[in-house]
Amino acid sequence: xxxxxxxxxxxxxxxxxxxxxxxxxxxxxxxxxxxxxxxxxxxxxxxxxxxxxxxxxxxxxxxxxxxxxxxxxxxxxxxxxxxxxxxxxxxxxxxxxxxxxxxxxxxxxxxxxxxxxxxxxxxxxxxxxxxxxxxxxxxxxxxxxxxxxxxxxxxxxxxxxxxxxxxxxxxxxxxxxxxxxxxxxxxxxxxxxxxxxxxxxxxxxxxxxxxxxxxxxxxxxxxxxxxxxxxxxxxxxxxxxxxxxxxxxxxxxxxxxxxxxxxxxxxxxxxxxxxxxxxxxxxxxxxxxxxxxxxxxxxxxxxxxxxxxxxxxxxxxxxxxxxxxxxxxxxxxxxxxxxxxxxxxxxxxxxxxxxxxxxxxxxxxxxxxxxxxxxxxxxxxxxxxxxxxxxxxxxxxxxxxxxxxxxxxxxxxxxxxxxxxxxxxxxxxxxxxxxxxxxxxxxxxxxxxxxxxxxxxxxxxxxxxxxxxxxxxxxxxxxxxxxxxxxxxxxxxxxxxxxxx
Numbered sequence: 001x002x003x004x005x006x007x008x009x010x011x012x013x014x015x016x017x018x019x020x021x022x023x024x025x026x027x028x029x030x031x032x033x034x035x036x037x038x039x040x041x042x043x044x045x046x047x048x049x050x051x052x053x054x055x056x057x058x059x060x061x062x063x064x065x066x067x068x069x070x071x072x073x074x075x076x077x078x079x080x081x082x083x084x085x086x087x088x089x090x091x092x093x094x095x096x097x098x099x100x101x102x103x104x105x106x107x108x109x110x111x112x113x114x115x116x117x118x119x120x121x122x123x124x125x126x127x128x129x130x131x132x133x134x135x136x137x138x139x140x141x142x143x144x145x146x147x148x149x150x151x152x153x154x155x156x157x158x159x160x161x162x163x164x165x166x167x168x169x170x171x172x173x174x175x176x177x178x179x180x181x182x183x184x185x186x187x188x189x190x191x192x193x194x195x196x197x198x199x200x201x202x203x204x205x206x207x208x209x210x211x212x213x214x215x216x217x218x219x220x221x222x223x224x225x226x227x228x229x230x231x232x233x234x235x236x237x238x239x240x241x242x243x244x245x246x247x248x249x250x251x252x253x254x255x256x257x258x259x260x261x262x263x264x265x266x267x268x269x270x271x272x273x274x275x276x277x278x279x280x281x282x283x284x285x286x287x288x289x290x291x292x293x294x295x296x297x298x299x300x301x302x303x304x305x306x307x308x309x310x311x312x313x314x315x316x317x318x319x320x321x322x323x324x325x326x327x328x329x330x331x332x333x334x335x336x337x338x339x340x341x342x343x344x345x346x347x348x349x350x351x352x353x354x355x356x357x358x359x360x361x362x363x364x365x366x367x368x369x370x371x372x373x374x375x376x377x378x379x380x381x382x383x384x385x386x387x388x389x390x391x392x393x394x395x396x397x398x399x400x401x402x403x404x405x406x407x408x409x410x411x412x413x414x415x416x417x418x419x420x421x422x423x424x425x426x427x428x429x430x431x432x433x434x435x436x437x438x439x440x441x442x443x444x445x446x447x448x449x450x451x452x453x454x455x456x457x458x459x460x461x462x463x464x465x466x467x468x469x470x471x472x473x474x475x476x477x478x479x480x481x482x483x484x485x486x487x488x489x490x491x492x493x494x495x496x497x498x499x500x501x
Contacts, residue, residue, distance in 0.1 A: 002076055005026055005077045006031065006069060007031070008031060008078050008080045009080060010031075010032065010033075015040055018045055020313070024310060028047075029048070031048070033052055034059075035381055061084055066078070066085070078103065082294065087110055089111045090107075092105075103312050117134075117137075120133065127258075129285050131200045131277065134198045145178075153171065154172045155170075156169070160194065160198055161196065166187055167191060170202060204279070206279055206438055207228065207230045207438065213272050214311050215269050223259050228243075230436060239335065241334065241335040241336070295388065298334075332399075335390070337389045338385055341415050342416060348418075353377065355372050356374065356413045358374055359411040361405075372387065389407065
């Protein structure tokens, strides 16, 4: 049995993984950057090792330093969490080469699903529904134009190596095509060091629905049902729920079977997610596979009773799944809200700073996966996600009511957070009635985004207040205000307006 696991990540997901380790009597090892010396995951772990300076390229993306820490600690396995190196086939190979267990799929599976064009070809061969589109690179502009006409407008240009909305462009007519194609390639090159893009038919007003799968090394594969992930901004998920209020039981069963076949087609092992787009007529199409643990995995755990992180560890240890598909049931309804350190009413501007006060929501059916505490300074180097708020109830209506209550009780002072924005979502009729798709935020922006009604004077006042709050903390950067925070705030102020007092 695996005895000690190094978690090659930070923040809430590192703490989440370590909690399962502790329940399994497995020792946990944290790694940390300069900015994360006082982070919760460092305090919670049994051991902690410094791996580099604050920028992720020097720490959480530094493969050699992470493997060196694993060897030094005596860890016999590494869990990558999500983000950073979690879907990096080179990392998985080097971990295996070092004689350490990589808690995740094989490098070959990561490669197969990491490139969207390759993944499309594999899914077609496996009989999985895919969005009509291209499966090869273009040689010239004439090929692009001809292919686009054949597919039909509107269409999407997507980065083959990407995700998260980077290298993605919606094209509604031929006049926009070539310029959008060039911009998508340029952005893909910057974000992923790979400028390969492809074209696929744009699905109007789709639902983004994903299936959680588990696959062991003995050929057993099951799914843990779906998650509705259609509440998004800039192609990033904000709220997730399960079961989906949109799909029927018949469609659920059909999608679940295709999700299992998709995983089987790449000899997948571990936990993974098959993502689909579903149109208004309940036609569904493969979107991509995430070869890692998902941010929103807790809602699946809540409605199935399955600890997905524990299952990852047992699978990596070579043990067969103890669960059969017919034993898995959806019980009740669960919702997750992502709590970000950002200001939704100021174009979702990041909000680094010191947590002055925090009150976590409590009560029946409430779970908080977080990593911040009073006095902790949110660093500027990483994703602004600071916690996930998960609720469960017997019905969807009760779950929404419980989330409304939990958000009301959740108090974080010292920084801006997305909590007010999430409160508005929970009270928006389209969400309450389950009548929404991926355009939900755009369709309800007058209700959800107060910045829509904020004029220039309002924005300038916000900048002035933010600047005054900053300089009142300390006139010079000190132990409480880092040099990096100072530089960011000064840059922010100069970029927005010249303030003369």
